[in-house]
Amino acid sequence: MKMLNLKGRLSLCAEFVRKGSRLADIGTDHGYLPIALCQSGTIPCALACDINPLPLESARKNIAEYGLSDRIQIRLSDGLQEVGADEIDDVVIAGMGGELIASILGECPWVRDPSKNLILQPMTRHDVLTAWLCENGFCIEEQGAVFDAGKVYTVMRVQYDGVRRDCGIYEANIGRLSPDSEAGAGFLNKCLNKLKKQEKGDPTLAPIINKMEELLYDKHP
Numbered sequence: 001m002k003m004l005n006l007k008g009r010l011s012l013c014a015e016f017v018r019k020g021s022r023l024a025d026i027g028t029d030h031g032y033l034p035i036a037l038c039q040s041g042t043i044p045c046a047l048a049c050d051i052n053p054l055p056l057e058s059a060r061k062n063i064a065e066y067g068l069s070d071r072i073q074i075r076l077s078d079g080l081q082e083v084g085a086d087e088i089d090d091v092v093i094a095g096m097g098g099e100l101i102a103s104i105l106g107e108c109p110w111v112r113d114p115s116k117n118l119i120l121q122p123m124t125r126h127d128v129l130t131a132w133l134c135e136n137g138f139c140i141e142e143q144g145a146v147f148d149a150g151k152v153y154t155v156m157r158v159q160y161d162g163v164r165r166d167c168g169i170y171e172a173n174i175g176r177l178s179p180d181s182e183a184g185a186g187f188l189n190k191c192l193n194k195l196k197k198q199e200k201g202d203p204t205l206a207p208i209i210n211k212m213e214e215l216l217y218d219k220h221p
């Protein structure tokens with residue numbers, strides 16, 4: 001059987017999935033993530049979920065092609081609505097906007113179980129998602145960045161601990177990212193450039209931009 005090797009964005013998501021966990025991949029589309037994780041032996045089984053029937057059909061075909069129909073179940077589900085807490089341990093929500101990811105989490109009470117491991121990969125507005133997580137008692141345990149096809153993305157691993165954290169614009173942009181890696185610095189630079197554009201209409205962003213520049217370029221005033 002041919003092996004499916006993930007790269008870039010989905011590979012970093014896969015790194016944060018716990019070995020032996022039962023996974024729900026929300027917005028699975030092609031189903032590549034659960035296929036690769038089952039093939040590598042990282043997980044025993046998975047639910048590949050999507051809100052739309054067409055992507056689910058594509059997942060179904062790929063899962064069958066890789067001979068994994070007995071281990072990966074496909075399910076039509078808006079977010080986590082059709083997924084039971086007792087069915088899974090880890091959740092991946094990748095390739096959606098940060099606001100949509102926050103709303104999917106907000107609609108599912110059992111994601112507040114501290115034993116659940118949530119792997120989130122926002123395509124846009126990671127700052128909105130980070131602020132929502134902080135305000136709602138979720139802890140970002142790990143966060144990384146990765147280059148993929150000329151773009152840079154962030155992935156976070158999150159668990160609920162019930163502690164509400166203060167989160168301003170600076171914290172929402174940085175999260176747990178570090179500029180020590182090339183991809184981390186690349187992602188933070190992208191955030192910085194976005195803030196600089198916004199600063200033209202909102203001069204109050206200047207101190208936040210200075211703080212980010214200090215972090216990135218080790219500038220000491």
Ligand SMILES: C[S@@+](CC[C@H](N)C(=O)[O-])C[C@H]1O[C@@H](n2cnc3c(N)ncnc32)[C@H](O)[C@@H]1O
Pocket residue numbers: 010026027028029030049050051052055077078079080093094095096104
């Ligand atoms: C860009 S694809 C991402 C596919 C894959 N997760 C990845 O990161 O490569 C987004 C997928 O999310 C699905 N989707 C959008 N909103 C959703 C929701 N509320 N619940 C479940 N799936 C959703 C779409 O149908 C689409 O297949």
